[in-house]
Amino acid sequence: MLLELRGVSRRFGGLLAVSDLSMAIGAGTIHGLIGPNGAGKSTAFNLITGVIPLTAGEVLFKRERISGLRPSEICRRGIARTFQATALFREYTVLQNVLIGAHLVAARGLGPALFWSRGYRERERRARERGRALLSSLGLGAVAGRVAGQLPHRDQKALALAMALATGAELVILDEPLAGLTDQEKTETTNVLRRLKEQGVTVLLVEHDMKAVMGVCDTVTVLDHGVRIAEGTPREIQANPAVIEAYLGAEEPGA
């Protein structure tokens, strides 16, 4: 298992946003996390990536405990994420956006940035090269020099994914990658996810578009009120009475 959650809980005051959640994600799979609004999906993402601390439980990545580490350290271990409200460096060009997380090739620290040695310049050149190649592979090659804040919605979504991939992550965690996209754009994005899987990148995603989730995911976990109520293949999930109850029952008609 690439990622494992063991009895993870998070309490906000009196509210148990995530309660005793255990789940495991196999390497090279696309794993969906679904559930009605307020089910604790985004909280789970924040707990995995260290953005908020856990109340109980532990998270293991490649069999090492990562809960309690800083988000930056978790990223350097190989987990990158996107945010629900697409978060970019709006004043920077598209290429500069993907350069921020390019740790695999970039030099670290103050010294190289001060002395501009040949090695430093070579590493920066390679980082830009890799950045451009990555952008091209996601259909952003033509806009690499444009200011990120002025991109259309679709391209901003794609850029957020590119920024996460630029870190060299083995696991990318995507918070609603399809939100606000047209049907055709959704198809393009799900194709990108399948291609990532072929390249060996593991994907964990929260998404409300059930058709897309059922079409692209290998495994789906369903949360309701912070509790895991089901897990299985898309086919199993669609037939699960507890899931149907959560979605169509008392909660939210039409969700």
Next chain:
Amino acid sequence: MEPRQPAAVTPTVGVALITLAIAALPLLTRDSYYLDVATTILMNLTLTMSFRLQVSTGQINMAHISFMGIGAYTSALLVTRLGLPFWATLWVGALIAALLAVPIGSVALRVSGPYYFLITFAFSEVVRLFFNNFFEDLFGGPSGLVGIPKPGRLLGMTFNSKLALYWLMAAICVVVVVALVRLDYSRFGLTAGAIRQADPVVETLGVNVFQFKLTTFVLGSFVAGLAGVFFAHYRQVLHSSDFGLEPMVLLVVFTVIGGTGSVWGPVIGTIVMTLASELLRELHHYEILVFGAVLILTMLFAPEGLVALPSATRRLLRRLFGRATEPAGARLAP
């Protein structure tokens, strides 16, 4: 690096222009008043550039001037009490400022925005009151620390005349400018700007934001300490008010008026405002009122500062004369 700065100003061209101007000045005049103004500009420039280094990550460090003070008092005491040479205390003063910046920055950087502003401001008042009210036989209390000698001899030269002191400050300033411009045009500057725009996103992309901000805080304090040591041996008198709110506000005004978005902003701001300050000398304490008004007008009408005036003017012209000068959006074309 991609053109994050005005494309015409490459780091090499910018640094060369500044160095040339500094080297040319003594050829134009040796008048001690002008040399004094020029030395003050260079001293202020090391302060505004190191202040802006922190602003570039979104931190408005209201205690920046205190680290100048720590450098100044450290060196003054080491020279007058222990007889150490200026050439040693220059580094010791700056290092002490940097060392103290580690715990202080570690506390202050736990918060951000207005809270950071307030914590650093509170700290600067503590430092000022400390120099003013405690250990009066050491710091001189309200009447100040007097009798600080000039730098003295090094490498067969004596740094006592106005001109020699100008060259000394010029050397310090050029090294600081080269270092900070390089940082700004490197991955370090790119990361700093990203932190200012979206702090949590940078963290999840694998950059330890706290450590990064602390690095800029400590480095900025080191440079402020250098400026402080020079200040002590240049003025030869230190008062706690030299490192109080008023000079700190001037430091902010200089930097903001020049523009914090570009590494060249503080250069423009410091030159223009130090000269203005000399012209407004007659106004005494009302000077800060005028500066306050200028700051408000800048924030309202040119929030990106003087450094952005050329591009702002171009934008205005384009709006007035339509597409005659440049097709809309051409600036952003890949």
